[in-house]
Amino acid sequence: MHNFKENAIKYFFMANGMLSIIILLGIFYLLLSRSLPALQNVGLTNFFAPGYWNPTAYTTPQYSILNLIKGTFMVGAGSLIFAVPLGVACATYLAEVAGAREREVLKPIIEILAGIPSVVLGFFGLVVVAPVIAELFGLNSGINALNGSILVGIMALPTIVSLAEDAISAVPQSYRHASLALGATKWQTILRITLPAALSGIIAASMLGMGRAVGETMTVLMATGNALAKPSSFFDSVRTLSANIAIEMGEVPVGSVHYHSLFFVGFVLFMITFIINLLADVIFQRYREEI
Amino acid sequence: MTKSKLEKNPVLTESKGKLISLNALNESRQHEYTQKEIKTEKEVKVKVNDFSFYYSSKQALQNVNMDIAPNEVTALIGPSGCGKTTFLRTINRMNDLIPGTRLEGEVIVSGQNIYHPAVDVVELRRKVGLVFQQPNPFPKSIYENVAYGPKIHGKKKRTLLDEIVEESLQQAALWDEVKDRLKDSALSLSGGQQQRLCIARVLAVRPEIILMDEPTSALDPVATQRIEDLIRKLSSGYTIIIVTHNMQQAARISDFTAFFLLGELVECGKTAQIFTKPKDTRTEEYITGRFG
Numbered sequence: 232m233h234n235f236k237e238n239a240i241k242y243f244f245m246a247n248g249m250l251s252i253i254i255l256l257g258i259f260y261l262l263l264s265r266s267l268p269a270l271q272n273v274g275l276t277n278f279f280a281p282g283y284w285n286p287t288a289y290t291t292p293q294y295s296i297l298n299l300i301k302g303t304f305m306v307g308a309g310s311l312i313f314a315v316p317l318g319v320a321c322a323t324y325l326a327e328v329a330g331a332r333e334r335e336v337l338k339p340i341i342e343i344l345a346g347i348p349s350v351v352l353g354f355f356g357l358v359v360v361a362p363v364i365a366e367l368f369g370l371n372s373g374i375n376a377l378n379g380s381i382l383v384g385i386m387a388l389p390t391i392v393s394l395a396e397d398a399i400s401a402v403p404q405s406y407r408h409a410s411l412a413l414g415a416t417k418w419q420t421i422l423r424i425t426l427p428a429a430l431s432g433i434i435a436a437s438m439l440g441m442g443r444a445v446g447e448t449m450t451v452l453m454a455t456g457n458a459l460a461k462p463s464s465f466f467d468s469v470r471t472l473s474a475n476i477a478i479e480m481g482e483v484p485v486g487s488v489h490y491h492s493l494f495f496v497g498f499v500l501f502m503i504t505f506i507i508n509l510l511a512d513v514i515f516q517r518y519r520e521e522i
Numbered sequence: 523m524t525k526s527k528l529e530k531n532p533v534l535t536e537s538k539g540k541l542i543s544l545n546a547l548n549e550s551r552q553h554e555y556t557q558k559e560i561k562t563e564k565e566v567k568v569k570v571n572d573f574s575f576y577y578s579s580k581q582a583l584q585n586v587n588m589d590i591a592p593n594e595v596t597a598l599i600g601p602s603g604c605g606k607t608t609f610l611r612t613i614n615r616m617n618d619l620i621p622g623t624r625l626e627g628e629v630i631v632s633g634q635n636i637y638h639p640a641v642d643v644v645e646l647r648r649k650v651g652l653v654f655q656q657p658n659p660f661p662k663s664i665y666e667n668v669a670y671g672p673k674i675h676g677k678k679k680r681t682l683l684d685e686i687v688e689e690s691l692q693q694a695a696l697w698d699e700v701k702d703r704l705k706d707s708a709l710s711l712s713g714g715q716q717q718r719l720c721i722a723r724v725l726a727v728r729p730e731i732i733l734m735d736e737p738t739s740a741l742d743p744v745a746t747q748r749i750e751d752l753i754r755k756l757s758s759g760y761t762i763i764i765v766t767h768n769m770q771q772a773a774r775i776s777d778f779t780a781f782f783l784l785g786e787l788v789e790c791g792k793t794a795q796i797f798t799k800p801k802d803t804r805t806e807e808y809i810t811g812r813f814g
Contacts, residue, residue, distance in 0.1 A: 403658075405654065405656060405658035406658065406660055406661070408616065408619070408654065408658070409654065409658045409659075409660065409720070409723075410660070410670070410674075411616070411619065411647065412614065412616060412647055412651065412652040412654075412724075413647065413648070413651070413670065413671040413674070413723065413724070413727055414644050414645065414646075414647040414648030414671065414674070414675065414727060415644070415670075415671075415674045416644055416674075419674045423670070423673075423674065424660055424670075427661075427662075428660075428661050
């Protein structure tokens with residue numbers, strides 16, 4: 232009887248653990264099976280051929296997602312250029328400079344950033360960031376890849392700060408003491424010893440921030456302008472994979488090639504975030520072994 | 523420091539591998555000492571006057587007065603919690619890193635009170651190096667570990683750094699073991715090698731004084747002996763102050779010994795005298811093993 236109870240508890244927890252894996256595989260299966268008709272009709276190569284995304288064209292529909300991928304990576308990379316230096320500087324301040332009480336106040340405030348609804352942030356991009364960008368760079372409109380990058384950077388910031396702070400705090404105190412005892416200043420110690428020692432943790436934090444940025448939908452949808460043209464600079468309007476699905480899924484005839492193509496776009500997005508998160512995890516594991 | 527200076531270490535060859543005859547030891551050192559006395563201008567490298575130290579409410583040191591001679595090995599002994607490590611760390615102000623500490627009195631290093639507000643702590647720590655209890659090399663290459671100190675003090679020329687690294691590793695008796703793998707991670711070295719690397723790292727900034735906080739307590743006997751040999755060698759060019767739990771070690775390697783008890787400096791004198799005819803009964807009781 233006792234054994235039965237033990238086993239029941241064990242399997243209950245195992246089932247709960249398995250559930251998330253089952254859901255993940257389920258989503259993977261759903262995306263792949265729903266995009267199969269599109270792959271058959273359009274052909275895998277045509278999705279990645281040079282051209283445009285224009286499934287509702289009057290004459291010949293086009294299904295190239297290259298511009299969408301480019302837009303996604305522009306917003307993702309742009310947000311990192313903005314968020315990583317800021318996030319690491321912030322994490323360094325929290326871990327190395329701020330006193331215990333200061334940290335207690337600041338860390339929750341930064342974490343609140345993560346709780347801002349993305350639609351609110353998108354609105355902020357439209358009415359505050361866009362006019363500033365237009366003014367600064369003399370553009371007609373500030374609704375472009377740069378705007379999206381800044382906003383998504385703000386969204387990725389809490390993830391980067393929080394994980395990078397953990398990584399910096401985990402650097403053994405003996406390294407800092409050894410450096411200080413050699414006559415290094417506090418800042419020399421931080422820049423030459425502490426941050427390099429925490430580097431793989433910081434990279435992992437940035438990758439996870441990137442994963443967040445790439446999948447982000449509502450903010451970029453509101454702030455980037457969603458043009459389908461090939462973007463050539465950060466001042467151009469771009470459309471990301473995620474925004475593309477959100478914009479078109481509501482109006483597409485169910486079962487059409489266009490409908491199935493959107494599932495393929497979702498599948499590509501899923502693979503990109505999956506690979507980024509996997510890389511972040513691998514780097515994080517390596518980093519744990521080092522410490 | 524030149525090589526010829528390093529090679530002269532009469533005490534070492536004598537005491538190696540057998541129980542030390544303290545009298546013989548004493549004689550040879552006395553000889554060495556009188557020679558040095560003529561050479562050096564200042565007889566006192568570190569002078570401590572009425573020094574007291576507090577960790578928030580707890581007093582760790584009370585009214586310590588002590589003179590430390592240049593180019594000699596001074597051992598600090600005493601039971602755990604007696605304040606010897608605290609005392610060691612006041613000499614390069616590593617205790618500054620602990621919040622809530624307070625002190626009275628003065629510590630004069632090379633004629634300068636190091637707790638004077640105008641003193642540059644960074645410069646002090648360059649002059650007074652510290653070797654920790656646990657070997658703590660940086661997670662960098664062997665080369666970068668040694669070059670770190672000179673680099674942060676503004677030496678950038680590659681050839682100069684190469685020279686300093688080689689010389690420091692030679693002095694720390696590690697060069698022959700690592701010269702073919704300077705690019706390897708310092709963490710790939712054994713514990714004893716890591717500790718010698720940490721000593722080389724300190725030597726690379728050309729300090730005047732080297733503090734050692736139980737540098738061999740984490741090492742095996744063979745590695746311990748190598749470090750002890752090294753300390754004897756280095757004493758011809760550096761003032762070395764070493765905290766040790768091991769009284770045999772203090773007797774083997776030091777010229778002077780200071781005995782701390784409950785935050786008080788009980789007795790300080792020539793090592794041979796402390797171990798053969800201590801003036802204070804508490805010292806005698808401690809070194810004969812009646813407590814501690």
